[in-house]
Amino acid sequence: MIRSASLSFAFLLASLVSWNAWGQSFQDGVVAKADLKIMGKVFAHRGDVLTLESETGGSIVVRTLNKQRAQVRRDFVIPLAESAPLYTDMIREASEDSGLFVARASAFSAAGQVDNAIADCTKALDLEKGQSAPTLMARGVYYASINKFDEAIADFRAAIKLKSDFELARVNLANALMGKKDYDGAIDIYDQLIETRAKNARYYVERGVAFRHKEDWDSAIDDFTRALEIEPGHQAALSSRGFVCFLKGDHEAAVKDFTQMIKLNPQDSLSYNNRGYNHFLMRQYKEALADYEAAIKIEPKYAMALQNKAWLLSTCADDDIRDGKEAFAAAAAACQLRQYKVASDIKALAASYAELNDFKHAVEFQQRVIDMTTGDDRTTEEEIMKLYRASQPFRSSVQPVE
Secondary structure: OOOOOOOOOOOOOOOOOOOOOOOOOOOOOEEEOOOEEEOOEEEEOOOOEEEEEEEEOOEEEEEOOOOOEEEEEHHHEEEHHHOHHHHHHHHHHOOOOHHHHHHHHHHHHHOOOHHHHHHHHHHHHHHOOOOOHHHHHHHHHHHHHOOOHHHHHHHHHHHHHHOOOOHHHHHHHHHHHHHOOOHHHHHHHHHHHHHHOOOOHHHHHHHHHHHHHOOOHHHHHHHHHHHHHHOOOOHHHHHHHHHHHHHHOOHHHHHHHHHHHHHHOOOOHHHHHHHHHHHHHOOOHHHHHHHHHHHHHHOOOOHHHHHHHHHHHHHOOOOOOOOHHHHHHHHHHHHHHOOOOOHHHHHHHHHHHHHOOOHHHHHHHHHHHHHHOOHHHHHHHHHHHHHHHOOOOOOOOOOOOO
């Protein structure tokens, strides 16, 4: 089996230091407990969120949104996730300051209290009479983080209505539509983003993922290729294109992309596994085995690579490849790693027993597989069971190249 690289559609939130500059959310930041000064000049105000860059003894180096750095005592700041009480004190002093509610919302979010974060954004919007695009977007981010995509989409659209050039709100809107599996809607938003930022490789990658979900392989490949033209070596684009080539059945192209991924990152166990599976489908069994073993060497607890190795060694049509003992060891390891909860791991274990002529256990574990599957998959597993009951091992239908 093969796995797609996990492309994270992170919802982006503005920093608390300045609502006019948009970037990372500082979820791992620290908050100034009081005004911080350098040579008598304030460089950060009470409640400002700062990026923690390094720690040395009792002091830390922090950076403001405008990239000003300073070394301060550790006890002058507090982790963002622990800063809600600080903002509560500040709100008591200025209860009509909507920005303080938004700031406390970020603190609540960092602490995992998303409902409180949403409530604070709603309070801020009441104070702002609903006319703040940044606050609408912030609340949308919090809704999206708990999979309330309809509410998130409404907030992102409202933010864009107030501020038509609000690029970050469009990015978040596209991500929320992806979360809702409205791929056509997401593609429409990525079209808009690409129209204004035609050299942004990321937007092509994300639109390509939307096309992949629609099983529009050619459009997905075109977008990943365009991203690579803009930014050669873009690993998300390269890995995604390799995966879609696999889905399309173009295994030779998939092997080329995963080979390039390995050149870029020789410790990329995922790409070794994925290249190995495409080699397997191309009947290049020795190359497949070498790739699975490389993946396992890099990541000894890589269950999928262990499963793939076990299946190859148990069922390969090439007699020179099969090795029942090695297959059993790999399959047993995969099953243990995933606590016998993955049907394909157990299927590989059953096949390894059959290769070792232990058909009693092959039948036992194949029955577990049947019990875990439905529909056409169940029918396939029942056909394999017939072989084991007849004391015959399973052989892959992919025949070796002469």
